[in-house]
Amino acid sequence: MAIPLTVPTISKDMEVAMVNSINSETMVGGESVSRFEEEFARYIGTDYAVAVNSGSSALLLTFYAMRIKVGEGVITPSATFVATINGATSLGGRPQFCEIGNDYVMSIESFRKIWKRNKCRFVIPVHLYGHPCNMDEILAESNEKSIRVVEDAAQAHGAKYKKDRVGSFGDAGIFSFYPTKNMTVGGDGGMVSTNDKHIRDSIIKMRDVGRVTKYTHDEIGYTMRLNSVNAAIGRVQLKYLDDWNDERRKRAQIYYKQLSDCTELILPPMSNNGLYSVYHMYVIRTQYRNLLGAWLFLNHISCAVHYPIPVHRQPAYNKYGLDANLNFTDEWSSSILSIPIYPSLSSEDQAYISQTIRRFFDEKLYESNKVKKYEIEWSRKLI
Ligand SMILES: Cc1ncc(COP(=O)(O)O)c(C=O)c1O
Structure with a gap:
């Protein structure tokens, strides 16, 4: 069996919470929902939290609440999951794709440049892979220009910028509980x-x-509520979130050590100087990305690419993005590889993953015909 890329934790107490919810409360709009909202708001450090049925719905409803008008610009990185901008676009917003920096989150210079050309009313910084954006810079720029900020924290539950949790800085923050995320609601x-x-x-x-x-x-309106049973699971998950994030952070440190002398690899940005990443993904970069993916697969290690097609190159965004000059984003999407990281990843499995990656470079396996033969098949899975 292959080592998985991510593993959600569903423990006995979550099963109990689930059964209790089904047996004792209305399936929609039960007490678990309001309790989950209160606890989540307290955890993030905002006055309110409102539960919905997905991160995409959270984005759509937030832009609806902010009364985005047809043609209004929304600045966001193209290096993200397409859902980041779908909500605003579907309400008539006009995406303005900006570049990312070496930390794979929004570049403030690119943000400024785009705003100069097009006075957008909104920005969506994305805390990609659980790595916090520089919120001081983003807020300073946004406050000065009266830009409203919606933080996409879909991958960053519990991440902190300085002392505060992401999702507490902007006009609103959004989170996803899709099962691969740092916490889920069981769907x-x-x-x-x-x-x-x-x-x-x-x-x-x-x-x-x-x-x-x-x-x-x-x-x-829409039907975009979170079911009571999912909220009941989410409440239990939230109690474990900090411990799980600590476990992810420990495993990230181990990867940094085990892979540090692999000179052909670019490791993820370190989370220091007031940045507290929760390593939703551990993303390495190499010019041999597809060959390394194939090699890992041949060695029963799951890996993936988040994301192989940046949003400005998505067919759905053809009319908005193709003229965008995002050279680093294009380079990023062709070189990134997400390798397994999750709280229960064993030290043996992690050592095996690192050894397998090191062998690929030490033995120049990117030249091996066996790996090359498999590369095409592996690459097909990316799109
Ligand atoms: C960065 C980002 N934004 C938004 C979303 C949308 O969340 P959901 O899948 O819950 O709709 C996701 C989910 O994968 C995401 O990773």
Whole structure:
């Protein structure tokens, strides 16, 4: 059996919470939902948190609450999952893709440059792979220019910038609980964190079909609620989150040590100087990415690419992005490889992964015909 890339933890107490929820509360809108929201808001450090059925819904409903207008610009990196910008675009927003820096999060210079050309009203910094963006710089720039900030923290539950958790800096933060994330709700789910009561009230209404009373709807809403059973699981997961993040951080440190003298590899940005990454992914870079992926697969190690096609090159974004000059993002997408990291990754498995990667470079296996033969098949899985 291959070593998996990610493994969600579902323990006995989560199973108990799940069964209790099914037996004792209404399946939609049960007490678990409001309790989960209160606990999540307290954890992130915002006045409110509103639970929804996915991170994508969280983004859509946040932009709806902020009354984005057709044609208004939204600055965001192209080096992210496509859902980052889908919500704003589907409401008529116009994506403006910016470049990332060596830390794979938004480059402030690129943000400034784009804003000069197009006075956007919104920005979505993405704490990609659990690595926090430089929120001081982003907030200074945004406050000066009256830009509203929606943090995409879908991959960064518990990450901190200086002393505060990401998701607490902007007008709103969004989270995903998809099962590969640092915490899940046992399926799809999402959350919006905010101090803005207007955003909170709008999302509460719009996730529930625009309802103001049981049968009165004063806006055309959606059904985007989080189910009670998922909230019940999420509440238990949240209690473990800090421990799990510590375990991820320990494993990241081990990778840094085990792979540090592999000169042909670029390791992820270190999380120091006030940055507290939660290593949702451990992403290495190499010019031999597809060959290394094939080699790992041949050695029963799962790996993946997050993301092989940057958003500005997605067919759905053709009309918005192809003229964007994002050379580093293009280079990034062709060289990144996510290797296994999760709290229960054993030290034996991790040592085996590092040894296998080192052998690839030490023995120049990128020249091996066996690996080359397999590369095409492995690459096909990327798209
Ligand atoms: C960076 C980022 N933004 C947004 C999302 C959307 O979340 P969901 O899959 O819960 O809709 C994801 C999920 O994969 C993500 O990784």
